[in-house]
Amino acid sequence: MPLELTAEATSRTVKTKNWEIHYHEAGQGHPLVMLHGSGPGATGWSNFGPNLRSLANDFRVIAVDMPGWGASDAVIPDERDHVEAALQLLDALKIDKAAFVGNSMGGFNSVSFAVKHPDRISHLITMGAGAPGVRPSIFAPGNGLSEGLKILLRGYQNPSMETIRDVVDIMTYDSAFVTDELISERLDATLGRPDHLANFLAGGFEKISRAVITADDLVGIRVPTLVFHGRDDRVVHYENSLKLVSLVPDSRLVLMNRCGHWLQLEYADEFNRLVGGFVSAR
Structure with missing residues (x-):
């Protein structure tokens, strides 16, 4: 049975070289570092709470608030570097190597981490991630933002x-996830950090990451890679994951129908089972 863990009970903070980073931690075993997406109110817990509860039965699970989100330090767009933040987090927690699990922006940053620090990552797992440096698009918007973004x-x-309700709705396929409780939680997290809000608006999605990754970089990734995507994702088109799995040599793709951008929440039980088996077997 999943462990009965709360956001408060798992809350931790660590001071790294450049930032104070907040995260949630539970369990023992091989480390799984979870990186959230870029939406308003996104945090390690809001993106991965049900996954942490389950996977903590077998792994040391660390769901991070990246600098600029949640309870971690604010950061201006030109100084945002989530790959460096993840590296400093591993160093501060004395973790030599971890599996990285990233949703959307967190998936992009996990891919970037695998390229830049291959000796510090054991497995790469993405959900709804963009394919950095791979253009043009055939099915996804060629220029500008998607409907979801x-x-x-x-x-x-x-x-x-109203607007956060629209955010939660576009993230999911099943409207049952669009609850007043979830909307209020995300709204409170957004309004509770006006510094994060101002910094995001100053940079927008154009400065969401400092990483520059090419198709050749993706071909060079050597860690076992598991790519998830929702067939009905209106934020990041599943074409991005097709590109990832066509370039990363040791990769496989799970494409789910009737699923949006939050695959790890909409299909939490299946996601947890597949991730746990993948990391344990490889």
């Missing part, structure tokens, strides 16, 4: 119950 941006520009 436009709605995420409105959630930052005018955070309210």
Whole structure:
């Protein structure tokens, strides 16, 4: 049975070289570092709470608030470097090598981490991640923001119950996930850190990451890689994951119908089972 763990009971903070980073931790065993997406109110817990509870039965699970989100330090767009933040987190926690699990922006940053620090990552797992440095797109928008990213941006520009409801709705396929409780939680997290809000709006999605990755970099990734995507993702098109799995040599793809951008939440039980088996077997 999943461990009965709460956000408060798992809350931790560590001071790294450049930042104070907040994270949630539970369990023992091989480390799984979970990196959240870029939406308003995103945190390690809001993106991965049900996954942490389950996977902590077998692994040391660390769900991070990246600098600029959640309870971690604020950071201006030009100084945002989540790959470096992840590296400093591993050093501060004395972790030699970890599996990285990233959703959306967190998936992009996990891919970037695998390219830049191959000796510090054991497994690469992404959900709804973009394919950095791989253009042009055939099915996804060739230029500009997707439908979902436009709605995420409105959630930052005018955070309210209405706009955050639209954010949660675009993230999911099943409207049962669009609860007032979840919307209020995400809205409170957004409004509770006006510094994060101002910094995101100053940079937008154009400065979401400092990493520059090419197709050749992806071909050079050697860690076992598991790529998840929702067939009905309206934020990041599943074409991105097709590109990833076509380039990363030791990779496989799980594409789920009736699933949006939050695959790890919409199909939490299946996701947890597949991730646990993948990391244990490899």
